Amino acid sequence: MNRLQDDESFSRRVKDVIKCIPYGKVATYGQVASVAGNYRAARQVAWILHSSSEKDNLPWHRVINRKGEISLQPGCGFEKQKQLLEKEGVKFDRRGRIDLERFLWNPENGI
């Protein structure tokens, strides 16, 4: 097997993966990167979202960091993301964290 995946660029695949995240579930940057073929490209995933989340109509709000927190800074989309997630039924604890055991997307089960 090749280390190179398909002819499709990693960026393209990342976008597809994000589109597959089900409603009411969340995924971490590293997880998305892993499913897309590069488990170490978490930072790249973030970069892709930053550059083209709106225009490609991606559910960017379902992507969070490993700690179960929103990575955006307050005033720069943080509030918006939290609101979108709560609307989907995702719960935040007192410290603003999400229970990954419960809301993390499982790519293998599709749930």
Next chain:
DNA sequence: AACCTGACTTCGG
């Protein structure tokens, strides 16, 4: 071509 940056992750103290 080289250097910088970022919505990250993991490990050690």
Next chain:
DNA sequence: TCCGAAGCCAGGT
């Protein structure tokens, strides 16, 4: 549990 340092990747400048 929290903080700092190191590792990794691709696009911008």
